[in-house]
Amino acid sequence: MRLVRAGRRRFTGDAAVLADDEHRAQVTDYFADLVRPFGAGPVTGLSGQSYGEMARALVAEVVPAAEPVDLLVLAFSIHDVWPGRATATYLSHVCPGTPMSFAVCDQGSASPFTGLRLIGDYGVRRALLVVVEQAALPYESPAVTPVAHRGVAMLYEAGQGTRVTEVRQYPDVAPEAVPEAARLAVAELSAGHPGARVVLGDSLAAVWPDHPDHTPAPAGQPTTGVWWQVAGAREGAVLAGDYDRELRYLCFAVVEADQS
Structure with a gap:
């Protein structure tokens, strides 16, 4: 699979659905019920984005009607403000081709890497x-949230002679074991893709003191960070890596870009 078209966007303000007072109240009550057993409560003044709205804008930007999609994978790690919506199913409805679709979550920054691996395993055309x-x-939560609302959409296409996108995922890697594991993974992937531009997430760079020269991902964007840079690649190979310190996932992927 090769990356043939991509879009990336920063979103501001709140999701349009939050303008509906009834929806805002229902969502506030819903999350209050979920977190009450853990001694937490809802925030005062619900705000945020709906991934359905964000992704719909990106799909419209990236997927022409004449290029129907066979498979759509949505990757995220933080709740949105429309918890009752089956977002992946909704996106299948608005995406050309009405593709098979599903979501990958609860894996932190590893979610997009898992999505890319699944795309390769399915062997679809687009x-x-x-x-x-x-x-x-x-x-309420002490967790550090991303700096900004961001979204990235990447259209991958199979072509004759195109290399299979390579993904490496290593579970349960302690921070002190990251440097050696990362060095070996990058060496292996670079051997198969000489000249690949390296992009590292800030979490990975922080626990890998002797990391190679690289393009840094936008700081404070644990899920979209490295993919923001991948989406901007016009041609050639990009070797992307990231590390989720809390969940201890170490991930790498090589993406061949041909956004002509």
Whole structure:
């Protein structure tokens, strides 16, 4: 699979659905019920984004009607403000081709890498990977949220002679074990893709003191960060890496870009 078209966007303000007072009240009550057993409560003044709205804008930008998609994968790690919506199913409805679709979550920054690996495993002609994150939580939490609402959509296409996108995922890697594991992974992937531009997430760079020269991902964007840079690649190979310190996932992928 090769990356043939991509879009990336920063979103501001709140989701349009939050203008509906009834919806705002229902969502506030819903999350209050979920977190009450853990001694937390809802935030005062619910705000945030709906991944359906974010992704719909990206799909319209990236997927022409004449290029129907066979598979759509939505990757995220933070709740959005429309918890009752089956977002992946909704996106299938608005995406050309009405593709098979599903979501990958609960894997932190590993979610997009898992999505890309699944796209490769399905062996379809054309696939769309949508990565989204919002900068707000709908309940009280000490967790650090992303800096901004951001979304990335990447259209991948199979072609004759195109290399298979390579993904490496390593679970349960302690921070002190990251440097050696990362060095070996990058060496292996670089051997198969000489000249690949390296992009590293800030979390990975922080625990890998002797990391190679690289393009840094936007700081404070744990899910979309490296993919923001991948989406901007016009041609050639990009070797992307990231590390989720909390969940201890170490991930790498090589993407061949041909956005002509």
